[in-house]
Structure formats: structure tokens, C-alpha cells
Amino acid sequence: MDAEELKKTLLALRGHLTNQQESIRNGALGDAALRDLGRTPLNFAEQASDEQELDLMADRLTASSETLADIDDAIRRLDEGMFNVCEECEGEIGVRRLGIRPWSRLCVACKRRIESEGES
Numbered sequence: 363m364d365a366e367e368l369k370k371t372l373l374a375l376r377g378h379l380t381n382q383q384e385s386i387r388n389g390a391l392g393d394a395a396l397r398d399l400g401r402t403p404l405n406f407a408e409q410a411s412d413e414q415e416l417d418l419m420a421d422r423l424t425a426s427s428e429t430l431a432d433i434d435d436a437i438r439r440l441d442e443g444m445f446n447v448c449e450e451c452e453g454e455i456g457v458r459r460l461g462i463r464p465w466s467r468l469c470v471a472c473k474r475r476i477e478s479e480g481e482s
């Protein structure tokens with residue numbers, strides 16, 4: 363997955379999440395749909411080429427403003443060419459990890475370390 367592709371995915375996902383948040387605010391989604399959000403892990407590596415796929419992905423995401431902020435941040439880092447640089451160790455964030463969470467800011471090793479230290 364190259365930067366161009368990743369940005370396209372993030373922008374599309376952002377749009378879908380924004381729509382989803384609107385729907386939730388407007389009460390268009392029922393309680394059951396809300397409970398289902400975020401249940402299934404995402405895997406962007408399996409490619410979101412068409413609209414339907416993206417819809418599915420967005421549906422599986424918890425429509426939190428935190429996720430939106432993370433996506434915004436990822437888009438900014440993409441523009442700076444820093445999207446795959448870990449904020450902690452400045453090492454490279456693996457393509458595999460970015461495929462699952464394109465807005466990852468930390469490499470797997472740093473993420474694990476920070477989590478085990480009890481920080482978020």
C-alpha cells in the first residue's frame with residue numbers, strides 16, 4: 363500500500379465516518395446498529411476499492427470523534443511524508459500495521475511498550 367493509495371482510503375473513510383456520525387446524531391441508526399459498531403476488526407489490506415467495501419469498513423468502525431481526529435492526523439502526516447514514521451522511535455511503521463490501522467502513529471513495538479506501561 364503506497365502513500366497515494368493510503369490517502370485515498372483515509373479520505374474516503376473520513377467521509378463515511380462523518381456521514382455515519384450525522385446518522386447517529388439524527389437517530390437514523392438504531393441501538394442494535396450502534397452496538398455492532400466496532401465489533402469486527404478492520405483490515406484495510408484487503409482493499410477497499412469500491413464504495414460498498416468502504417461502507418462496510420466505516421460501519422465496522424466505532425464512529426468516535428477520536429477516530430476522526432486520528433484520521434485527520436494521519437492525512438496530515440501523509441502530506442508531510444511522515445505517515446509511516448513512528449512518533450516514538452522514528453522507526454518505520456510496518457505496511458501490515460498500516461493496512462489494518464492506516465492512522466497508526468506508533469510502530470507495533472512502541473505501541474506494546476506504551477500499553478504495558480499503562481498509558482494510552
Ligand SMILES: [Zn+2]
Nearest residue numbers: 448451469472
Ligand atoms: Zn516505534
